[in-house]
Amino acid sequence: MTTETVTGEAELAATLDAAERASRPLARLRPAQRAGILRGIAQALDAAGDELIPLAERESHLPRARLTGELTRTTFQLRLFADVLDEGTFLNATIDLPDASWPTGARPDMRRTVLPLGPVVVFAASNFPFAFSVAGGDTASALAAGCPVVLKTHPGHPELSRRTGEIIDEALRETDAPAGTFALISGDEAGRTAVQDHRVRAGAFTGSATAGRALFDLANSRPDPIPFHSEMGSVNPAFVTPRAAAQRPDDIADGYLGSFTLGTGQFCTKPGVLFVPSESTARFEQRLASSLEEHAGGAMLNSRIQRGFQESLTTLTDHPAIRVITPARPTEQGSTPSLLATSAAELLRHHDQLLTECFGPTSILVSYSDEEELAAAAELFQGELTATVQGTAEEEIVSRLATLLQHRVGRLVYNGWPTGVSVSHAMQHGGPYPATTGSGHTSVGTAAIDRFLRPVSYQNAPAEILPEELLDENPLGVARRVNGVLDTTGGALTPPETP
């Protein structure tokens, strides 16, 4: 494995200087120009697929088909944010025309839009070497917002990171992007220093709870705290109702197995526990055990993650409340999937030890005795990226679970599986702490751009100083809220009536 060259102090300072210098020129670009930047990067990455995918394969041990799909997702995501920029509702443009009769006193002309925060430090993840790494969703949404990106590479794929960075660099040179718009840094120390540097105005991270919380704490302990969005993974409980278990036991067992073993279990949305009614437990166990027997397993991303997985797995299997249904068998760079079991009663007693994320191919089958116990178990979860319910719509327990779980997750999945996070407008990839440090935001989907913008309003401002989206003429043709009413025509302001 290639090892990373760590960014030194002087180089880091120069990088942050350049990012700060790029910050205002980048903010001044029109949304359409920033869209051009994103499309330029997407095109360059697509063109380099034949070079990048083998590199990713070698460094991440992920299969080629998955990596090909992931690169598609990554460039699609860049283009989707370009579309967001062209469409313009992300600006939340709001205009209140003067109103002398406004009950709190004559209302001035007030116009509100959003501005980029400034340089953002993004921490790449290991498990998505494209989609959550150098050119991933955090980078795409920060650049879309108009923020220079200082990307802290993940040491798991140093060569791929370096080459992706070079390709982005070359692509940027052919766009309107000012110098300093994008740069790579490497090494934990450089990352920590960047989070604390006054030039950096926001941060985003995908990875472990420990690192995510530590960086969040650094960001908040600054003399001038900055928003820091850590997405830290999750247990992602799944609940099978009595009727679903009776009607579709094999489908559900197969779907569950596919989901928790996907990508060798290295997804932050991996279902870590499946609740099944006690009367169906034997059937689920049997089906799962028999499928797992033949499972070839897969490689893990790197030896550090492999060690971490083995340690957490051993902690779980050593627990007296855990029964091993299928043990993990070591493979060359990982292991075959394992399946554990316990009862809801035991889980309620030992949730502190049993309900922690175990990043890798394992999951716990939990047998519950009745709906009361199932609802009580649902209340154990405080902050999850997802929760899944397998049921039938008429069952009272389905509504009951949904009511409970919606307050504890970012995404509630019904009769599906949580792995596979669609990049779309309605996606919410986030959730209450400890799933993330900022449950008000998503790190996947078009709304991710909001993390790097802040509102600003202009009072009685003349056209000369107003951003284009707030001009009477609406030259950008964006949707605007005028006097409280959404106008999606993209048209000019109708001249205010003079009384």
Added chain:
Amino acid sequence: MTTETVTGEAELAATLDAAERASRPLARLRPAQRAGILRGIAQALDAAGDELIPLAERESHLPRARLTGELTRTTFQLRLFADVLDEGTFLNATIDLPDASWPTGARPDMRRTVLPLGPVVVFAASNFPFAFSVAGGDTASALAAGCPVVLKTHPGHPELSRRTGEIIDEALRETDAPAGTFALISGDEAGRTAVQDHRVRAGAFTGSATAGRALFDLANSRPDPIPFHSEMGSVNPAFVTPRAAAQRPDDIADGYLGSFTLGTGQFCTKPGVLFVPSESTARFEQRLASSLEEHAGGAMLNSRIQRGFQESLTTLTDHPAIRVITPARPTEQGSTPSLLATSAAELLRHHDQLLTECFGPTSILVSYSDEEELAAAAELFQGELTATVQGTAEEEIVSRLATLLQHRVGRLVYNGWPTGVSVSHAMQHGGPYPATTGSGHTSVGTAAIDRFLRPVSYQNAPAEILPEELLDENPLGVARRVNGVLDTTGGALTPPETP
């Protein structure tokens, strides 16, 4: 002055328990029902004006006319949030229908809305005994969001707080509000304990930088950090261009004086410095000094604030770079306004000492020699609620200042004054740190509701578990983004075409 009864440990625990119990039932109410709650409170407060205003007058020393206006603002604000609930775009309802051809893989049915965070602790401010206190903007926006409010009273107006709380209580009993929707707590210790309590899910504060930061730090140091929105005041610089100074010196001087002395200087938007070109400085000084000579001054809110003001004022007047134009003359419960002066050159040298908020009736007139110096001075400001430019639209320096200042403030005021914060849709009352701890949000205006909501998405969910705003039929008639396109008709979904 009546002193406060401090909330004891057991009482606080009971209050937080009740807030937690109210949290889900309140979240389940329809927006229209929450609108009814807000209108009920507004009506009760309006009806109690004859009782409340004299109480406020006695405890805050603010004049009756101001307090009458402030109560109007407060009940208007409650009703405006009721309108926000009826209108429904605050939900950001978003629907992505299934799309088998979606480039990242078949897109499931994905629907996104927002949910309330849960119990919110709100810290009342001293300087707006109605509009930023018990029934103020934080309370109104948190209740609108569907969050129970635990309100930490300000010790400056204990009787008014108690009575306002009782009136809210009585009003709530005639609405759909569950028990525990609203409660008062008192005492700094109770406030700090609430911020750290697991049942509390968010906080909002208006007041000093020290207290605001300390509470923000407490909120972030929790095992489960919560969003904490501190609005901490600001220097609010104002800039007069050469041409404006030549064309409208007296108007500008009078407007400035009116703004920094309004409410005895006790506004977080008080302009703390006014930059004037050196050639006009004498004229400004003369006009201001002559008006201030006759100024009767006013009472300050309480003796603690009065002492604080005198201390900061002395620190300023003792500074060698500061010249006193008009000294403060003590009045019964305050002082007459004072005016200080310095040069931009001195300010650039001593900004660390000179550019701190001095809460009370004083401001610094700063003489600048040329536009370069003015632009350099504008760059001293890092995080302000507002900045003001007095100029003419054609001047290049106006655009230059606007470009610089928009990245440093929440609101840019042109040819007006920053005091007087309109409660409207386009208002942004916030700004980068140290003006607030959450520059992504506003504490005034309809967007303030966003602070207490978080998005959640439902994947492939049946009608039985979807919130009403996401149902195909759109029974709430709200605007929704469907497949990326805003639909403001409030109509039902058009059935997806089956390929």
